[in-house]
Amino acid sequence: MALSRRDMLLGGAALGCSAAASPLMTPVAFADVPGDNRLVVIVLRGAMDGLDVLRPYGDPFYAGLRPTLAAGGGADLDGFFGLHPALAPLRPLWDAGDLGFAHATSTPYRDVRSHFDGQDVLEAGVADPKGDLRDGWLNRLVQVVPGAQSDTAYAIGRDRMLILAGAAEVAHWAPEAQLDLNPRTRRLIELVHDGDPLFEQASAEAIEIAQQIDAEAEMTEALEDQIAADPMMGEIALRGDHIRLAEFAAGRLRGASRIASFSLAGWDTHNRQGQHLPRALDRLAAVLLTLRVGLADHWDRTAILCLTEFGRTVRENGTLGTDHGTGGAMIYAGGALRGGRVLGDWPGLSDFDLYDGRDLMPTRDVRAYAAWVLRGLYGVKPSTLAGMIFPGVDLGADPGIVR
Amino acid sequence: MFDPVIAETRFGMGLSPQQPLPTGVEDMMVRLAGPDLAAARFPIPTYDAAYPSLGQLTAVSRDRNAARRAGQDDQAEQLEQERRDMLRAAQVLQQQTLAATLARAIDGEDGLRERLVRFWADHFTVTARVGGSSHLVTPFVETAIRPHVTGRFVDMLMVVTLHPMMLLYLDQTQSVGPDSRVGGGGRRGLNENLAREVLELHTMGVAGGYAQDDVRQLAELFTGLTLDEDRAFWFRTEAAEPGEEVVLGQTYGPTPQLAEIRRALFDIAARPETARHIAQKLAVHFVSDRPAPDLVAALAEDFMATGGDLLSLVRTLLDHPAAWAAERAKVKDPFSFIAASLRALGVSGAAITGLGPRILRRDFVRPLGLMGQPWENPVGPDGWPEEPEAWVTPQGMAARINWALSVPRRMVDRLPMPMHFVTDALGPNPAPAVVQAARDAPNRRDGVAVILCSAAFQRR
Incomplete structure (x- = not known):
């Protein structure tokens, strides 16, 4: 084929359709995929302090509980909540209605406040750590989405993503991975595992994905150039693993993939949170903007959920940080979602309102928000949502997140 | 039961054409109980001998900043050069200690010891919190972990919990009793991180049945554990929370002293929940993610009976038929x-x-x-x-x-x-x-x- 990268990009633009619709760019025919909506779930590992990210400065107790952390102010969003200054680059998304929050939310996990159990519960989508932790709720979603292929859902990065583990076939890759084999060695590697399914599948997938990514190298480069040149990226530094993750996710989602998940670390701010949290938020803002720009025309059909295992104590601790808590915030973004607002019933921060006398009281199960997003994006039935994907979740009223 | 290939793969570092296969559990145990030959062959500096030390890294930065403030530009420049040399030396040492750790694993007769060192170093994970000090992780392992893998669990727990690397890693150096003199009436206060992970990861396990209040009380008891200006261990009485602390029903204090912290660690290490947690982790690490319940029970029982004698624990593992199951359920990291x-x-x-x-x-x-x-x-x-x-x-x-x-x-x-x-x-x-x-x-x-x-x- 003599089509150059430029031709393809121009052609896509001229036809008013996406590059992903070109059969040249993906081995999976466009008609086979489960609809056009995209879902990205970002797991914020370490417990993001929702009270610092989305500051309830309208609550009369907030300033007293956060004497140093609240001092920096924050941009007003709605007269009650303010946005952490480090998320200022996302303000245009908020103004466009493409960024929103749910506050005072959490998984059903309570009391022991272990990161590791908390993340398991979040990713498994179950009620408590004694539940079934063998598969993740995004995998169970893939099981019910019609027409799902092996590359419909992508777990990206080197971390294990329980959220996508399970019976449905999903793809795994890290942006920095590569593999270049001659056909004969490839054949030997396919045979040598002697029926061990774990090794056979991982090897076969490695070989297949590496070939596909290799074949798309030019397109990937074009995408990176496009992201770098977009004025929306502002002063964001396009360096680091988090940028690679977001670029890779955008590239997959422009192609045949519809669901992607990866994690961002750095949220466990026991100590000098005023210095550490902005770094994590800088990365998160860069990731969301990279997805915004990278997904281009697909943005309007994209939903991004940023979830964390639990919130942090309402009071600053003795070391200018916060300890493990309960209620926190969910961040959502994407043109498919109705942003520009903060969802959730605010429980208040007086001593009587707190959970266990120390934490923000969760007023809604974060799984309910996620469930309603799945309903809106993929039409998943309430009985499936509450029975299989998030067992036992109280769906409650539709918060109307999906446009 | 015993199989020499399983012995070298499941419990060792793999087969070597240059090393004879072990002849039995006794053979493995004799090596493990004997002198640490690999450490002698491929030395790794102890934490105190490693250069640059945390104290040296801290001092050179402090002196440089002081010189800058005093307007002594030449002096500041010289100290900055010194600091850069130290960071370079640190990088070289980190690579050398990786090479030595690999060398011990590939060129030794006692792979089991290397596996145990890695198991316990992972159980008590630390990473560097002070910029440029990653080179001290392996020396920490050499000092706080390696000598104890054939000793008593509680001894390792004490050394690790009070070690500068752990105190920094889990924010203990920041934690101050709110009612202590340093706390200044609540101006500074607690950080729960180390107390929580000691209970959750190092001893009882997340299912161990402790409550949030136990975490809190243990965090109060731990106040005073910190480092001095040279980043050496310091039990700072003026930072310790005065009064009694009740952890898991046991009362400690009321006068802040290191001995009370040691007593609490000793008590926690001796609990049956700790025995079960360690037993489960050991069985999961070496045998299967879903280990046979009787293997875990045997290990827990041994831990309780011997007061956490880790050599005995290994023997119990190797004496158990489930340890030699034909199914190879684990994968090499x-x-x-x-x-x-x-x-x-x-x-x-x-x-x-x-x-x-x-x-x-x-x-x-x-x-x-x-x-x-x-x-x-x-x-x-x-x-x-x-x-x-x-x-x-x-x-x-x-x-x-x-x-x-x-x-x-x-x-x-x-x-x-x-x-x-x-x-x-x-x-x-x-x-x-x-x-x-x-x-x-x-x-x-x-x-x-x-x-x-x-x-x-x-x-x-």
Whole structure:
């Protein structure tokens, strides 16, 4: 084929359709995929302090509980909540209605406040750590989405993503991975595992994905150039693993993939949170903007959920940080979602309102928000949502997140 | 029961054409109880001997800043140069200690000891919190972990919990009793991090039944554990919360003193929940993610009966039939994969410690990261994952295949014939699929790589 990268990009633009619709760019025919909506779930590992990210400065107790952390102010969003200054680059998304929050939310996990159990519960989508932790709720979603292929859902990065583990076939890759084999060695590697399914599948997938990514190298480069040149990226530094993750996710989602998940670390701010949290938020803002720009025309059909295992104590601790808590915030973004607002019933921060006398009281199960997003994006039935994907979740009223 | 190939793979660092197979559990235990030959052969500095120390790194920055403030530009410039030299030395030491750790694993008669050191270093994970001090992690392991893997659990727990690396890693140096003199009436206060992880990860386990209030009380009891201006251990009485603390029903205090903290650690280490947690972790690490309940019970019982004698615990593990199950349910983590590959190739430890920094980075540091195990840098205090699924991912396999294709030929003069190598790597009865692949390989490089990438080699 003599089509150059430029031709393809121009052609896509001229036809008013996406590059992903070109059969040249993906081995999976466009008609086979489960609809056009995209879902990205970002797991914020370490417990993001929702009270610092989305500051309830309208609550009369907030300033007293956060004497140093609240001092920096924050941009007003709605007269009650303010946005952490480090998320200022996302303000245009908020103004466009493409960024929103749910506050005072959490998984059903309570009391022991272990990161590791908390993340398991979040990713498994179950009620408590004694539940079934063998598969993740995004995998169970893939099981019910019609027409799902092996590359419909992508777990990206080197971390294990329980959220996508399970019976449905999903793809795994890290942006920095590569593999270049001659056909004969490839054949030997396919045979040598002697029926061990774990090794056979991982090897076969490695070989297949590496070939596909290799074949798309030019397109990937074009995408990176496009992201770098977009004025929306502002002063964001396009360096680091988090940028690679977001670029890779955008590239997959422009192609045949519809669901992607990866994690961002750095949220466990026991100590000098005023210095550490902005770094994590800088990365998160860069990731969301990279997805915004990278997904281009697909943005309007994209939903991004940023979830964390639990919130942090309402009071600053003795070391200018916060300890493990309960209620926190969910961040959502994407043109498919109705942003520009903060969802959730605010429980208040007086001593009587707190959970266990120390934490923000969760007023809604974060799984309910996620469930309603799945309903809106993929039409998943309430009985499936509450029975299989998030067992036992109280769906409650539709918060109307999906446009 | 005992099988020499399982002994070297499941409980050791892999087969080596240069090392005789162990003859039985007794043989393994005699080596483990005997002198630490590998440590003598490939030395790693102790924490106190490692250069630059935390104190030196801290002092040079402090002095430089003071000189800058005083306008002594020449002096400041000289100190900055000194600091840069220290950071370079630190980097070199970190690579040397990686090389020495690998050398001990590939060129030794006691793989079990190396595995235990890695198990316990992971149980008590630390990563560097002070900029430029990652080189101190392996010296920490050498000092706080290695001497204790055949000793008593409680001794290791004490040394580790009070160690500067752990106090920094889990924010204990910041924690201050709110009602202490340093706390200044609540101006500074508690940080729960170390107290929580001691209970959740190091001793009782998350299902151990402690309450949030136990975490809080233990955090109060831990106040005073900090470091002085040279980052050396300091029990600072004026930072310790006055009054009694009740942890798990036991009362400590009321006068702040280190002995009370030791008493609490001693009590927690002796609890049945701790015994069960350690038993479960040991069985999961060596045998299966779903270990036989009677194996875990036997280990827990031994832990309780001996007061946490770790040598006895290992013997109980090796004496148990479930430990020798034919099913190989575990997968070598990336470090073990690299070590076992070099061991099977007969690479000497001296060949590894003789490598330069560029090659160490290219062939070990970077590949470990790509395989998902960046050296001495796990994400959290729970260390590296146990599940085979965490390592055997497409991206992880791609990294292992790439390593197996590119690195072995650089480590030996001539690669072995695949048909010989298959028994070096897998023992006298290799899996037929691997033999077939070895026979069909177009050349030595591909043959060796395919054997190393096989499920048969990577499982244990």
